[in-house]
Amino acid sequence: MTDVDAIDATDRPSRRSVSMADVANHAGVSSQTVSRVSNGKTNVDDATRERVLASMRTLGYRPNRAARSLKSGRFKSIGVIMFTLSTFGNMRTLDAIATASAAAGYTLTLMPVPHPTQGAISGAFSRLNEQAVDGIVIIFEAHVLDDSDFALPRGIPIVIIDSDAGDRYTVVDTDQALGARTATEHLLNLGHRTVWHVAGPASSFSARRRLSTWRETLTAAGADVPEPLYGDWSTESGYRHGLELAGRDDVTAIFAANDQMALGVMRALHESGRSIPGDISVVGFDDTDESKSFWPPLTTVHQDFAEVGRQCIEKLIGEIEGTHESPGTTIVPTRLVVRDSTGPAPARS
Amino acid sequence: MTDVDAIDATDRPSRRSVSMADVANHAGVSSQTVSRVSNGKTNVDDATRERVLASMRTLGYRPNRAARSLKSGRFKSIGVIMFTLSTFGNMRTLDAIATASAAAGYTLTLMPVPHPTQGAISGAFSRLNEQAVDGIVIIFEAHVLDDSDFALPRGIPIVIIDSDAGDRYTVVDTDQALGARTATEHLLNLGHRTVWHVAGPASSFSARRRLSTWRETLTAAGADVPEPLYGDWSTESGYRHGLELAGRDDVTAIFAANDQMALGVMRALHESGRSIPGDISVVGFDDTDESKSFWPPLTTVHQDFAEVGRQCIEKLIGEIEGTHESPGTTIVPTRLVVRDSTGPAPARS
DNA sequence: GTGAAAGCGCTAACAT
């Protein structure tokens, strides 16, 4: 009622932000009316609304989310915990998650766990535990969930990506098995007597899943099952194994567990003077943007990461907002994209 | 003092979370003491502390960040606004930002802006405006800052990545000019009479910067400046331009503004039967993980995205916590990584 | 070493 402008009359801008009370003062209304305007309620006179809006603008009012959350008990925010952003799949999934949650009016809080040691994970969880989030998405290799007893946060909805914990948690995953089977059968159908596998690390759930399905498919077809070669997803590991495979003349078909290793394999093949697909066919997994421009363009299994992200947020928000879903696994299909890196088996010598 | 366990005695878990008061009740102390324990203050008797800790555990107490923020006026959170996660550079930068801010005890709030239209940006900013963040990092093409008058959030520290707005804002960027110059000179020094450029989109600040430095370097060396070919960062656009360049016999050296376009160019060259680097040398920009496994391994400009992210958070937190820095630009060096895609110019016909 | 009181900015519930 008196000198409202004196509030910020210090030299440097005050740290204290403009509150509803300030706006109310300035506009000569109650803070409740300001609240109504701020929330777009209809029961405010147009003239009053304009006056309040004007005051908001001049004062530079920004609603305080903390206060709002304190009142409502909701944060409108989803926490994402992940080991690394730096894989194609994680990045794509995160992108989709971000888009989907933004569309639903939720903000994303990132919780990276740089070193997946037991301590780091527990630490991340306990930190996440006190974050202002309404739900959590966990993106990582499932084995850490298996062989440890650290506590996942309780009393808060959780969705896990890339795991087999579907009996205990809500899980969303791509159809690893379908992809690996289709890839292997594609090669077999092309007349290759068997298919070699450059696998992902044994610690990875999806790598294990691709490996076992490759093995089963081979067995079902009555083909020999060569010893798998374990890589670490990197082009270098693919290159190393590729060099080894290039040296053997009984290798005509290779299924790599991701595109990067496939790229490394192909580089090794090129360097060894083996023709692709003339001598050896190569299939990858992921269908990264680049894979269609590899030399030769790579036959690979397409994963719909965007759909994974979407499903994941849909399930999570469902749980948050009460449309509850029990634990269970949602599987997003994969499909084989045939390009130029695969062809008929060479005539036998 | 009475039946504290009755609090949650409903069938399904109550939405209301365990408060300090609950813990205080359970432990038979004041909530003030619980607060002290929760914040690790020392002036609490060991026995009391243990009792409180035990109560926290049994009750499953989680501090409420909203209340804490409401009191302190701080959110310990940094907002990141970006157009897309799905580029190598953005992803790497975000990764570094996440790591750096986690180390500093800050949480990251993601604000994706899917469609960089004017409306979307303003909308994102006004939404961001009311987010619970202490500072903002903006990662995107600079032109949107140039030719529009939408308001950046006010009264909150901002750091911009990949921009030339250093006079108005705090900016962190990689040394685009150094990279483009080194790449071009590398080719010139190899005896190539000139260097063709597959540029990024004209709307991108870094693309424009690489283009202009390429041009200047050529001019300074007295070399012809061919018409640049504009791509959109994608392998396909590189492929298209590569096809065109492969058809001209006066092309011996190509500088692509990123690795993906370089990959596309190389595919086109392979398909056209041109040898790399025998007939044509190719240089990229970024040094993605895959580029060392391209065929042939790509000579490219390495960008230290991790350092960009680190610097960015350092500057931002400096501003947030008062160690103020005026507007200005921090430049992170780049360096050329020479691999097998570049070689001496072929003897002239 | 511990407790009581006040209030951060907001909104739900209840006036008027």
Next chain:
DNA sequence: ATGTTAGCGCTTTCAC
């Protein structure tokens, strides 16, 4: 259509 009251969970201040 607008105002008043109370209180969300926490921390700061001051008392003991």
